[in-house]
Amino acid sequence: MKISFHGACRTVTGSCTLVETDDTKILVDCGMFQGSKDLKELNYGEFNFSPAEIDYVILTHAHIDHSGLIPKLVKKGFKGTVIATKPTTDLCSILLPDSGYIQELEVERKNRKLARAGKPLLEPIYTHLDAKRALMFFSTLDYNLKVDLTPTISIRFQDAGHILGSSIVEIWAKENNYETKVVFSGDIGNLNQPIIQDPTVIEETDYLVMETTYGNRLHKNIGDKQELLLQIIESTFLRGGNVIIPAFAVERTQDLLYYLARLDFEGRLPDCKIYVDSPLAISANEIFKVSVKYFDDETKAAFDKIWESPGILQRIVMTRSAEESKKLNEVRTNAIIISASGMCDAGRIKHHLKHNLWREESSIVFVGYQAPGTLGRQILDGKKQVRIHGEQIAVNAQIYNLDGFSGHADQKALLQWFDSFKRKPKEVFLVHGEPEGMEVFKNLLLERYDLEVHMPELYQTFDLRYGQVKTYDIEGPTEKDIAYIYANIINKLSELYKTNLERQEIKQLYEKLKSIENAI
The missing domain is CATH 3.60.15.10 (Ribonuclease Z/Hydroxyacylglutathione hydrolase-like)
Structure with missing residues (x-):
């Protein structure tokens, strides 16, 4: 083999x-x-x-x-x-x-x-x-x-x-x-x-x-992620903003809805609307509903009582059309908007970031891995301005990373x-x-x-x-090999700059990068 x-x-x-x-x-x-x-x-x-x-x-x-x-x-x-x-x-x-x-x-x-x-x-x-x-x-x-x-x-x-x-x-x-x-x-x-x-x-x-x-x-908030999410929601609404959650359409969106449904069932979720603004996530929800036999025992027992309860269903708004999505740009407060893509590189989430990232009263909550080079990673790494749809957007919102949801x-x-x-x-x-x-x-x-x-x-x-x-x-190195190695060195250099490691190591990587550029 x-x-x-x-x-x-x-x-x-x-x-x-x-x-x-x-x-x-x-x-x-x-x-x-x-x-x-x-x-x-x-x-x-x-x-x-x-x-x-x-x-x-x-x-x-x-x-x-x-x-x-x-x-x-x-x-x-x-x-x-x-x-x-x-x-x-x-x-x-x-x-x-x-x-x-x-x-x-x-x-x-x-x-x-x-x-x-x-x-x-x-x-x-x-x-x-x-x-x-x-x-x-x-x-x-x-x-x-x-x-x-x-x-x-x-x-x-x-x-x-x-x-x-x-x-x-x-x-x-x-x-x-x-x-x-x-x-x-x-x-x-x-x-x-x-x-x-x-x-x-x-x-x-x-x-x-x-x-x-x-x-x-190590994930920092595995045990208390539901409580942390609740605290973020409450403090954001008190400031008069929205909670924007970039989430993968499959699993992360469903996990979030489960926790929000549990908070609602316990009577602790503030008055709000929960917008699932991803046609893909909405379709994935339907697949989850017919796959209950694969769930763990706790979720099976809670499915009808919590996840499908009338209370949470009245709060959730599924927005399939582009027109419905655009209307969310007018919502200023007491909204939880869950949208894809999870790394903010494409899709409707970029529009929600464009309309909320610059607002001090809003919160952006990351619940999944952000790959190097993605818009999500740039925001998590603390950039003060990011480029969205050709426009420089200031990062003034509160940024959270709940990696316990990973x-x-x-x-x-x-x-x-x-x-x-x-x-x-x-x-x-x-x-x-x-x-x-x-x-x-x-x-x-x-x-x-x-x-x-x-x-x-x-x-x-x-x-x-x-x-x-x-x-x-x-x-051999093929052109594909060189591009792959080149991308990894760029990512490494970016991390080195952010952690302020010794200049000598950066210099060596620059020399390696220069030789690859010449090869290309």
């Missing part, structure tokens, strides 16, 4: 890992790169493998950074099967066409400029019709069922506790009477989250591919999940994390256990056959 890494290498985006045996090729995830402009450019290049040769895509969950390039894979010749849980498949049925619409709108905007300049026009990565066609390749598999894909390869999904339908993937491969097991963590969720189950304990594996989104961080396990929870293995992996491959967090988590594992820990580079390949690991050097 060989595995090669085609995304989420020292960055939190673009998850995609190729698993190869003598007769089968499997992708675990096929995600889109998000964040900085340089990372996004990677979505336009060719795959570094032949899509027509891929037999299966094993999809850990529906988030676009894990599923978003499946339509492109189909467009480029994939004819195999995409295997996912039913909730993941249902969520992809709304997320992928929406992503296709976004690609079309983005290219349409760029092509207007290119046409005026007399330059060649671009094609979208894929269209909404490409995305709908890709859904025809999906097949569902429930949790805890071990199935044979071929006579030599078996897989099983376990609940990752990240979002509805999210999975840990177990893969067994037999070659020459030798069986190798690899576990892909997917995105590991926080413990004691509403709606979803806690991450499943995995007892044993030979090799582990593990996410490290928060490898160097769908990702923090460092403590990641270690706890790893510790639960009765037979630890021989080797670990860390992915889906920023370099600093990965390095910290790698050192923690090395201090505690006698094992090998890798931080793969983009396109790096490892041969896992017969219990021996051989690393293949990365061939």
